[in-house]
Amino acid sequence: MQLPRPALVLFIADLALALAAWWLAFWLRFNLDVPEEFVQLAQASSSWCVFAYGAGFAFARVYRQVWIYTGLPELRQLVVGIALGGILTAAGILMLRLPAFPRSVLLLQPLIALVLMGAARAVLRTLDERRLVLKHGKPVLILGMLQEASDALRALKGSAQWQPVGILSPQPAEVGRSLQSVRVWGTPAETARIAQSLAVQALLVASPPGAPGRREMLLQAADAGLALLTLPRPDEWLKGDGVAVPRRLELEDLLGRDPVQLDVASLSGLLSGQTVLVTGAGGSIGSELCRQVARFGVRRLVCADISEFSIYQLEQELRAAHPQMQGMYYTANVREPERLLAIANKHRPAVVFHAAAYKHVPLMEELNEIEALRTNVAGTWHAARAAGVCGAGRFVMISTDKAVNPTNVMGASKRLAELMVQSAAQGFPGTHYVSVRFGNVLGSSGSVVPLFTRQIAAGGPVTVTHPDIVRYFMTIAEAAQLVLQAGSMGRSGQIFVLDMGEPVKIIELARMMIRLSGKTELEIPISYTGLRPGEKLFEELLANDETSVATPHPKLRIAKTSRQALTDAKAVLQWIADADPEPEDRALRAWLRTLVPEYVLR
Numbered sequence: 001m002q003l004p005r006p007a008l009v010l011f012i013a014d015l016a017l018a019l020a021a022w023w024l025a026f027w028l029r030f031n032l033d034v035p036e037e038f039v040q041l042a043q044a045s046s047s048w049c050v051f052a053y054g055a056g057f058a059f060a061r062v063y064r065q066v067w068i069y070t071g072l073p074e075l076r077q078l079v080v081g082i083a084l085g086g087i088l089t090a091a092g093i094l095m096l097r098l099p100a101f102p103r104s105v106l107l108l109q110p111l112i113a114l115v116l117m118g119a120a121r122a123v124l125r126t127l128d129e130r131r132l133v134l135k136h137g138k139p140v141l142i143l144g145m146l147q148e149a150s151d152a153l154r155a156l157k158g159s160a161q162w163q164p165v166g167i168l169s170p171q172p173a174e175v176g177r178s179l180q181s182v183r184v185w186g187t188p189a190e191t192a193r194i195a196q197s198l199a200v201q202a203l204l205v206a207s208p209p210g211a212p213g214r215r216e217m218l219l220q221a222a223d224a225g226l227a228l229l230t231l232p233r234p235d236e237w238l239k240g241d242g243v244a245v246p247r248r249l250e251l252e253d254l255l256g257r258d259p260v261q262l263d264v265a266s267l268s269g270l271l272s273g274q275t276v277l278v279t280g281a282g283g284s285i286g287s288e289l290c291r292q293v294a295r296f297g298v299r300r301l302v303c304a305d306i307s308e309f310s311i312y313q314l315e316q317e318l319r320a321a322h323p324q325m326q327g328m329y330y331t332a333n334v335r336e337p338e339r340l341l342a343i344a345n346k347h348r349p350a351v352v353f354h355a356a357a358y359k360h361v362p363l364m365e366e367l368n369e370i371e372a373l374r375t376n377v378a379g380t381w382h383a384a385r386a387a388g389v390c391g392a393g394r395f396v397m398i399s400t401d402k403a404v405n406p407t408n409v410m411g412a413s414k415r416l417a418e419l420m421v422q423s424a425a426q427g428f429p430g431t432h433y434v435s436v437r438f439g440n441v442l443g444s445s446g447s448v449v450p451l452f453t454r455q456i457a458a459g460g461p462v463t464v465t466h467p468d469i470v471r472y473f474m475t476i477a478e479a480a481q482l483v484l485q486a487g488s489m490g491r492s493g494q495i496f497v498l499d500m501g502e503p504v505k506i507i508e509l510a511r512m513m514i515r516l517s518g519k520t521e522l523e524i525p526i527s528y529t530g531l532r533p534g535e536k537l538f539e540e541l542l543a544n545d546e547t548s549v550a551t552p553h554p555k556l557r558i559a560k561t562s563r564q565a566l567t568d569a570k571a572v573l574q575w576i577a578d579a580d581p582e583p584e585d586r587a588l589r590a591w592l593r594t595l596v597p598e599y600v601l602r
Contacts, residue, residue, distance in 0.1 A: 011054075014062065014117060018053040018085060021113035022046055025105040028112075041098060048092045049085075049109070056084030078117060086110035139165040140229070140246075141195060143188060143221055144206030146174050152206035153180050155231055162246060165198050170217055188217045192224035202227045204246055218249075219512070225520060249516060266488045270351065270394070271296040277349035277392075278303055279334050279383050280356030282310025284441060285398055288480040289353050290314060294322045302347050304330040304340070305356070334379030337386070344386035351487060352387040354380060354397045357414070361402065364410040365533040369588050373576050376413035381420045381569055388428025396487040397421050399437040399495070401472060405598050407536050412592050412599040418495055419567040419595070425493035426566060436486045437559065438498040439472030441479050448506065452513045460524035462510045465531050470503040470538045486556055495559040496551075503538065567595060 060081035166185040203226040228249035280286040282305035315329040364372040387395040402411035425433035486496040
């Protein structure tokens, strides 16, 4: 066994401590006064002790330990090495048959050795951590209950960048207690005062996403103007070197909920080894669907999008992330039925995800109403028909909460698209058709989050249409995962509604983003611009004549409607095809209302 020099030095130190423990055991056995004849006995047997412990440490691989990183696993390994050394020592002494040997020494020595070696490692680790903290450490407060703070403190042990100096707990009963020598100074409401007294400029959030009261607690703490940090996500741990490096809190962390639990078995059966077609693949939802689908080992992924640049970016990403997957990347418009049908017939997808749509409410409300109908309604029918003609097993359309009791053309066009999908389900019984309805997606193109980000970077103001406007939000990954799950469930023609959690006030969202940027509302003001054309104060997930029923998945429900009449798809397509390039606004809206009675004209 050839050891590197640092490991050899520590191995010799362990053997020296084992020898010291041997002499201390004799010393304690004879009440601190060892008779001369037993001194000679200790000298005669000490070489065997060193040999036995060397063998025990070698077998337990204690020599591989780095003392400054000693934790419970290393201590357990050390206990095994000491136990082996003690057993071998006792066996050797008994075989040597040394006269009048005090057998209590054989019991005392391993215990003393454990104390000495554990203390040596603890002292060395403490000195090293203190050196790193004095050199690099920045004081940080930890926000969370004691159990959550305990996990964060353990994760920070290997970090030289941050030094925990206090805990803020939402439980008043925990104030004044200590955890690993770190005191609970107060509650989140007292963050500003405590941070000032401790000269702290950063706050580490230990509470996990979905914890009760987490958002309110963070809003209280954010008023102190501290940098908000959190521990890495599990995927970031895997990419790193095993040391927790706190990162800036992101909006997804602030609004986050419990992770989506997928039925992996059913999704693997649906996607693994299959061909999957995604329309609108270059968009926010479409590209995330492609990423999620690729994870399930599809044989071929066919991606179609009208944007050349978006499909190019997606191609580069997926080729690098999944080189074994066969990817086909088309620049194609869902408004061209023959092109879409040719792609579907060539590849014969088992599953089609239809994400192509116009979704920006104000743009579709004025000047572009006919475009919303051509893409959202006719384009959906073309995709649904292509899926049925080519024999796809499943078709999933991405819908929106704006399709519920719509007050704008975009929402009404998406509701009509849902009805067109239900008509396709009647016309193509061999294909399983579903629609999935959800709200706003954080960071998606055209959403409020990128707009606020740009406004904050420019120094403000951040523009909010109305102080009382609220929206449902979820992350792109969460939405895509639930879309996949819905695609494997239910009966053809059904509409799924996602559990969007609690609605969020847009003004609250703006404040959170300003605080996450490290600014205050004095530095980045908020201004109100008034509701835009077709915009509602709040969105709904169910229409007035709809109810919902549960599914086996806790975050998916099925919308049930009393409406039974099917939409005449052929007549709808004919009207859109015959419409003028710039149809009269009132006539277009009146026609749309005959097909979507819940559409409220404003």
